Amino acid sequence: MTNPRANAPAAPRQLHAWHVLVLTGALIFHVSLLVSWRTGLWNRYTFDSVATHGRKGWDFYALYQAGYNARHGISVYSSDEIVTPVHTPYRYGPLPALTLGALLSLLPPVSALWVWAVTIELVLVACCIYSWRLAPDLDTKVICSAMWLCYTPYYLELYLGQFTLVLAAGVLMLMNWFAHQRPLASDLLWSATLLWKPMTVLLAPVWAARRRWRGIALAAMLTALTTLPYLLAYPDVWGHLASNLELRLGSQLGNLGVLQLWQALFLWLSPDSSEGTVRTVLMVWSVLVVLISLVCSTCSPNTSSWKNISLWLIVFYLVSPDVWEHHYVLLVPVFIYWHIHSRSKWVLILYAAIALWTPYRLIDPQGLAAYDMSMRWLPLEPLWLNALYHACKAVPVLIIWGTLLHQRGWCAETRILD
Template identity: 30%
Template structure:
């Protein structure tokens, strides 16, 4: 055999071995993801993972968020406000306050009332697991390479905030799923399907309103008007019938972060609040004194958080205007990250809404273009920080319902609050750098092509 032929055959063989090795490793990662997911499900029954999480240790019990929807459904039957915290007919053992639009209580709340609260909670877990299976199938379609498919699917499976989502019976994973589906359908040109999904998400949890700047950039005026009309049609009659309910719902958006909601909060706003109060010497570790000084503490954090929110929102708006529509999915991801950096209440379970961010950023990395280069330096360790639990188990100091935030030193408080918000900030900054560097360049190229076409015409 001639030498050059031998070299070519050897190179092909080496490449095949490398590809097989990479695919085998990706299958190991996938199996690890399946194992982690099974552990999460078993822990719902046996509770062995609960000590890892503040929300599973020092809050109300399993299904507390889901029971809020169940109770709101009962309130409608009783002719009581869905936001009533002390209803005359209490049908659940405990719950958090109901904070959604009336739509969820009028639909899911009524549906689940057909069975007992524990059975309804079990059904909700099955629904979430079904949504996860659909997401896994959809994720596989995005990747032609088996190695990349396996890793992308594993991202969904080895994500500890999903355990809290199931434990609390929350609705954030449903929102995450709708985010993922709508971005998928918009990207393949099925705009009506994407628009319907976005409108549905507004009725369920309303935080998908953060996509409005991107939809305005796409000139989806009809979609925006229709979505607004649907929200009004499903909400206004109830608010007119029970006018006292407008204020409790509006408080989700009008009230800022307060010192009493820092405990357990995993948002960047809460991290700033912790730094301001603790390093400024205004944090009070005794509950009675805390209640007396709450007004002063709230005033200390209000201005700084307002400035921070204005800066982040302004920069996200600037990038949205400046960036080519070629990077429309990346702009959607930008606004999801903006939410985590600015919203007052970001709990650990809500990080499931970042799953589409990681899957689509991984897809972008697989394209091997210049845009994705910065993410290769930060993707995996930011995913690890957000996917793993916080160091809570090592700093939990109390067995009572009172949050351990009051007993922590500044270092312990930062250990709990710092990791996930900082990872979000790094992802946001990296995405901003890539959009700033490549987004406008593509925009300028498109404009140049249009100009040439006009001149040629």
């Protein structure tokens, strides 16, 4: 195995002026995000914070409500007795609600939200430290740490009280442990990410390509043991969870995935297409993405593990019917490892395309989405603007996917320090 440090130029051992400048700028911007969590400084720049009238914690309160329900013998997916200021429907497996949700629901809702916000920030700090240690030289350490601090989707993670950053932290470690040939540790960590948020089920082909059948069996067993008994006790939950996979057509302004981009292009370029035609095209696209990625993983099983894991993380953004801005937090580990191994300016350009604010502020300068419900569910006018807006994150993701497919045999498995 090759080491990325082996052929690297001698690295500076002390911070240079540009290091200090980058880190200072990143910290100042990050502090502004934290200030905005209290004051709403950046709220006007994101659809979610405008549409929710600046009322924080929607997704966290879903977990809180589910935990409260669990403590009172009610289905975690039922909300008959509301105890939170606001909340979205709880959409995850029962285990987080039965454990963390139940624990946090012992606190008053607002206090629990504060605890969770502090937890999210501490996880981000841990990710910065871990990325610093992963990087082989000081230049890369500075850039990788700044990547976490300057990432605008993190603001919505904090604002909504979401759970994707914890998943991203797990993936960051998972990439390293997999590369270090720590099979049991990486199997357990992958299983834990699945139980936390099932997006990482898409990593199963990575395990299959390496014939890590024990890891797949372990993940399946732990998922079944922590989920099936609850589903049998509350059989109505099956339909609730299945709805997460439903391909819903429409024009959701906050949905920034590739499927939403294709729908926007259909509306603009082929407005007479029937709903059935659009649905069929989207399903064919999704199948092709999965098949192409499977062929890539199967034919190049010894490609760097971080690339195979990154490839399947990207697949989520290509085939999921629901991709919200905070979901892009999960891409930071991809950029971290990609930058460590390539140090390419193009990686930084793609990172910037995802890390910057969307053009929402330019589209809705007066914040009308807070009051005009049609802006949430109807396409923007003119239709070319609707397509352009939905391309702001989807096009960089498509470029990343294509690049990973092209480079799948680029280098051998690598080892990097913990």
